[in-house]
Amino acid sequence: MPPFARQVLVLLEKDLRLELRTKDALSAMLVFAFLVLVTFNFALDLRPELMSTVGPGVLWIAVVFGATLGLGRTFASEREQGTLEGLLIAPVDRSVLFIAKFLTNLVFMVVMELVSLPLFVLLFNVPVQPLPVMGILLLGAIGLSAVGVLFSAVAGNTRAREVMLPVLMFPVIVPILIGVVQAMGLAIGNDSARDMPWVSLLIAFDGIYLAAGAIVFEYVLEE
Amino acid sequence: MATIRQEMALPAAAAGRGSALTTILTAATVLLTVVSLGMIVFYAPMERVQGVVQRIYYFHVPMAWVAYLAFLVVLVASVMYLWKRDMKWDRVARASVEVGVVFTTMVLITGMLWGKPIWNTYWTWDARLTSTLVLWFIYVAYIMLRSYTPDVERGARLGAVLGIVGFIDVPIIHFSVTWWRTLHPAAVVAPTLERTTPNAPPQTVITLLVCLLTMTLVYATFMVYRTGLERLRDQNRELEQLAGR
Amino acid sequence: MPEAADPFASVGYLAGAAVVTVVGLVGYALALAKRFAGARERNTVLRAQVGQSR
Numbered sequence: 001m002p003p004f005a006r007q008v009l010v011l012l013e014k015d016l017r018l019e020l021r022t023k024d025a026l027s028a029m030l031v032f033a034f035l036v037l038v039t040f041n042f043a044l045d046l047r048p049e050l051m052s053t054v055g056p057g058v059l060w061i062a063v064v065f066g067a068t069l070g071l072g073r074t075f076a077s078e079r080e081q082g083t084l085e086g087l088l089i090a091p092v093d094r095s096v097l098f099i100a101k102f103l104t105n106l107v108f109m110v111v112m113e114l115v116s117l118p119l120f121v122l123l124f125n126v127p128v129q130p131l132p133v134m135g136i137l138l139l140g141a142i143g144l145s146a147v148g149v150l151f152s153a154v155a156g157n158t159r160a161r162e163v164m165l166p167v168l169m170f171p172v173i174v175p176i177l178i179g180v181v182q183a184m185g186l187a188i189g190n191d192s193a194r195d196m197p198w199v200s201l202l203i204a205f206d207g208i209y210l211a212a213g214a215i216v217f218e219y220v221l222e223e
Numbered sequence: 224m225a226t227i228r229q230e231m232a233l234p235a236a237a238a239g240r241g242s243a244l245t246t247i248l249t250a251a252t253v254l255l256t257v258v259s260l261g262m263i264v265f266y267a268p269m270e271r272v273q274g275v276v277q278r279i280y281y282f283h284v285p286m287a288w289v290a291y292l293a294f295l296v297v298l299v300a301s302v303m304y305l306w307k308r309d310m311k312w313d314r315v316a317r318a319s320v321e322v323g324v325v326f327t328t329m330v331l332i333t334g335m336l337w338g339k340p341i342w343n344t345y346w347t348w349d350a351r352l353t354s355t356l357v358l359w360f361i362y363v364a365y366i367m368l369r370s371y372t373p374d375v376e377r378g379a380r381l382g383a384v385l386g387i388v389g390f391i392d393v394p395i396i397h398f399s400v401t402w403w404r405t406l407h408p409a410a411v412v413a414p415t416l417e418r419t420t421p422n423a424p425p426q427t428v429i430t431l432l433v434c435l436l437t438m439t440l441v442y443a444t445f446m447v448y449r450t451g452l453e454r455l456r457d458q459n460r461e462l463e464q465l466a467g468r
Numbered sequence: 469m470p471e472a473a474d475p476f477a478s479v480g481y482l483a484g485a486a487v488v489t490v491v492g493l494v495g496y497a498l499a500l501a502k503r504f505a506g507a508r509e510r511n512t513v514l515r516a517q518v519g520q521s522r
């Protein structure tokens with residue numbers, strides 16, 4: 001196994017094992033996503049006939065908010081315990097750290113999505129084709145995680161971390177927002193989105209931001 | 224000591240000597256602004272469908288062009304800063320972000336004032352306005368980020384990253400929003416020239432080009448003084464540290 | 469939508485946009501000039517301070 005992959009796996013395993021012990025990030029994300037779904041029920045008049053058009057957005061917003069919660073914390077534990085310096089002194093490429101954190105957050109997000117989708121179907125009675133929808137949610141999560149990890153590191157350096165992460169992230173992820181909701185609309189049976197290559201857009205976005213993130217990450221963590 | 228002395232050299236504009244080039248630039252800008260205003264009022268032809276209000280186009284479009292130019296400059300300055308680590312590039316980035324946000328705000332406002340008489344609504348989530356709004360948010364976030372980062376070197380680095388990553392998104396946002404709007408057309412679409420007139424008469428094109436040039440010069444003039452301001456501020460910060468000892 | 473009948477019906481909005489543009493740009497320029505002067509003043513003061521303490 002090439003050293004890059006090995007280093008990534010070491011870091012990934014460390015983060016996942018830590019999370020398995022405490023489960024605090026994941027549980028917070030799950031509860032919050034569930035809560036957002038329920039809140040939408042009060043905020044909007046979600047009649048069944050509307051759900052095929054509005055549904056994807058409701059689900060995706062819940063996922064995004066849950067994801068943001070997890071992303072905000074992704075460097076927090078390292079900073080608090082001072083282990084970040086140790087990671088930076090070690091002779092690893094910064095992009096290793098980026099990919100490792102990206103994968104960690106991706107795993108959390110996918111778990112959150114795997115729970116949120118059935119909840120969504122249950123709460124709102126929306127018939128979905130689970131495999132295509134999960135595929136779209138996965139593509140969305142990849143983009144979210146790439147952008148989120150990058151901006152979490154950027155925002156994490158500032159005094160107002162909690163404010164800056166969403167403010168930085170949300171405009172940049174507009175294409176994922178649009179792409180996921182449109183593509184999901186298709187999978188839910190709403191045909192109007194068919195003409196545009198939404199999945200290609202998501203794949204392109206994911207690829208671009210994974211690459212960009214890996215390249216610029218060394219500049220973010222220079223201290 | 225040697226580095227401090229070098230940095231202490233006042234930029235010509237600040238020292239009050241006023242570099243000749245800056246004066247010429249400012250004068251040219253003012254002159255061209257007067258010419259443009261005259262052309263907008265007297266020379267540009269009356270548009271059949273929209274009437275007199277169509278002339279907002281001659282403000283709106285050039286400012287949009289300048290906004291994108293400003294953010295492109297931010298991209299270039301960001302890359303150059305990360306490569307050369309020379310603070311002057313960061314100053315250019317800081318200045319261009321602020322000027323860019325000013326122009327973007329004006330694009331949005333003039334867009335709204337154009338839409339209201341034509342379509343009886345101030346805001347419409349059509350592709351161009353929506354993309355411009357998202358752009359606005361990205362660079363406002365840049366300004367916020369810098370204000371939250373007191374350490375200048377760190378701020379410069381993070382700003383540069385954002386300047387690059389943010390601009391990469393501009394075409395992606397443009398496409399995704401346009402596709403979205405193609406499928407779900409806005410109830411109302413912001414007015415443009417092309418939509419209402421298939422062939423624009425030459426006077427329109429000429430007026431537009433003159434206004435484009437003017438606005439670009441306005442941008443350049445702002446940039447000269449704005450980067451000069453950043454240079455003064457950086458110097459003041461260093462001087463304060465020296466004086467504090 | 470203002471019909472072709474009166475092309476000047478919406479002159480108010482044009483004037484509004486022109487005013488906003490001019491006020492915006494000129495206002496920014498003036499604010500910039502003020503900030504610049506302020507920074508230059510501070511610069512002079514600081515230089516004097518540093519010059520004395522050396």
